[in-house]
Amino acid sequence: MKITRGNALRGLRGYGAVAALLITLTGCLAGPAQYYGGTGVHDATAAEAAGVWESVEGTAMTLRPDGTATVTRLDGRDFDFDEGWRLSGKGAWSLFDTPDGQRLRLELTARAGVDRRADATMPPPDGGDPPTTYSWRFYVDRDERRSLVLFFFVGDPDAGSTYVMTRRPTATTAP
Structure with a gap:
């Protein structure tokens, strides 16, 4: 085959299409949440993390200084979020450090209740019951005021959606 300018350009376009396809497929396999290392926060203390934490639709967790916890209507993480169950009960928590930043481990050890989100997109698998025990791993971050924020990823890892x-603000006394 004689190489002409037209043949060379068609060949380059073909390689470009293959490269674009590979980039797209790689992006689908490795979404933002799959390789998220952490926040880089290493200065949070257990005393700072203890307290009442809230999210949407009545979700709350109380982290006590003694390492015990109470969970109210907390959604599942990752793909469990799509099943739509929300767990309540008692458990334990701890703060730990990784090279990429601190995390907070929350273990539900005694389920006291189960709710279901109204917007749940998937029915429970095989009509199964939500878990009786469960573990969450929260990333520890700081907002613009340097206050702690806790989050985990939900749903499809490619989406990078966070919970x-x-x-909850604590009451302060005037001097």
Whole structure:
């Protein structure tokens, strides 16, 4: 085959299409949440994390200084979020450090209730019951005021959607 300018350009376009396809497929396999390392926060203390944390639709968790916790209507993480169940009960929590930043581990050890989100997109698998125990791993971050924020990823990892918990303001006394 004689190489002409037209043949060379068609060949380059063909390679470009293959490269674009590979980039697209790689992006689908490795979404933002799959390789998220962490926030880089290393200065949070257990005393700072203890308190009442809230999110949408009545979700709350109380982290006590003694390491015990109460969970109210907390959604599942990752793909469990799509099943739509929300767990309530008692458990334990701890703050730990990784090279990429701190995380907060929350373990539900005694389920006391189950709710279902109205917007749940998937029915429970095989009509199964939500878990009786469950573990969450929250990333620890700071907002613009340097206050702690806790979050985990929900749904499809390619979407990078986060479930954010914010600390309930504590009452302050005037001097």
